[in-house]
Amino acid sequence: MTDRSEVFPDLPAAQNFAGGADTDLVVVTGLSGGGRSTVARALENVDFYVVDNLPQALMLDMAQLAYQAGGATQRTAMVLDVRSRAFSTDLAGAIRALKERGFHPRVVFVDADDDVLVRRFESVRRSHPLQGDGRLADGIAAERKLLEEARELADVIIDTSHLNVNQLRRRVEELFSSEDARRLRITVLSFGFKYGLPVDADFVCDARFLPNPYWVPELREHTGQEESVSSYVLSQEGADDFVGTYAHLIGATAAGFEREGKRYLTVAVGCTGGKHRSVALSEELAARLRDSRLSAYASHRDLGRE
Template identity: 40%
Template sequence: MENTKLNIVIITGMSGAGKTVAIQSFEDMGYFTVDNMPPTLIEKFVELLKTPDSKIDKVAMVVDMRSRAFFDHIQSIVTELTDNVSVNFKLLFLDANDSELVSRYKETRRSHPLAIDGRTLDGITKEREILADLKNLAEVVIDTSELTPRNLRAQILQNFSGNTESNFRIEIMSFGFKYGLPLDADLVFDVRFLPNPHYISELRDKNGTDQEVYDYVMEHPQSEAFYQNLMKMLVPILPAYKKEGKSVLTIAFGCTGGQHRSVAFAERVSRMLQKDWHVNTSHRDKDRRKETVNRS
């Protein structure tokens, strides 16, 4: 580490402005990430990162400023990191307008951390006053009012990824049509035409990541035909999406409940594409039926 500059990004900003999406984006870029880092621990943490035994060369940490005392401390830390010649430091501030923040809190049914006995808007106003000076110190300010999580990730990649070749990423997901279409999907494939493991008693409570379910889905001729034709279409067009400048391509597979067929196909396609592309895999509704049963 003594011959390599340490890359440090501190992520802060308004509560509800997208810090969770931001820290996940940095993790996708290979950063060591820390959520909710207390400002008083940052200096000690940086010292540990700069020791000869440390293998970490880039770190991103979320710091919430919820008191004036915290701000006074972080201000001196920002100055020290900015002046440190052995560190590449950036401060990222995430913002959003008041109406959008209020709307997000209503959607999540959470209370604002600074509005314990008051309205959400009161907490937002108080937080904005506390963070006003810190926002002026930030090298990068992103207003997320009109941004989807995917668009926010794209802006973070644009500002912080030093390797443009890694900017294109494929997100493969499974979902259940009964719970609604994924809003951020670019390509959606319906696999409800395949035989359904739900009607096999020993497979009903398992999912497409279990080998028995995966084998059942894939052993049918129509499954293999669909997969082969799908890959013949997908593989040639992926470079075109990258060339067009798209940072994230989301491919979604849907079945009735998002537990069996869609999961199995998402897993198979992911494994194949991972040979040549950066691929993340998620299963939106894989455990939803189990959670519903448990709640009842």
């Protein structure tokens, strides 16, 4: 067996890296067809050094090399897929090893509904890496079971079922911009209940108690990002209390989440179709959180689907 010192002659085999916290490490994993490649490209756009298809057994070595090299590798992302797991399936152990050496990796898990994954594989006429002689659905089910523990470890789960490539890229870039990585990053996500609940939501807020601009002819074709719709929604009885209450709740709990090591918080605001009320309220809530010196931005999952 080859000794690690022969492969990495300058790398101490059992060194604890007290300064490892200064190395911004991101581990990207998730379901095949979920969008890992898009996530990797987006991370490159915000100045991460991205290592694709890295075997899990080499994660610690890569982190130590990134720490020692400094410079451009101080922000390093490691992307793991089925081929990576051919070397080891103990992602939890690899993450623990990183933490024991002083690193603080952030784990990103990309997910999507089974029917969406099937359509994506069929559109490019590819088989699933784990389907063997079975059906696409069999491969997806096998991989989903294999990744159960990895999903539980994730700091952030991104459901790409309703995101196009550009929307996913923007979401990742907003989450992993060069702003202090230790701060809690809050995504206020608008959505339409008729398209399903966001699987990555920490809080779900229901805005359907407000009058729907859809039934106002001059507002129907506009969105909550436009002044006419936003003013209409925010002027309704209860709208200001709704935003203020959630802004207070999130502001009161943000410091606690940070102390517990949570770095991403998703607040989902839903209305019927995700076009008017939820969009306007999400923009307003994100703005108020920023006014409170929290790192927050609005994202709109279902805008444009109608």
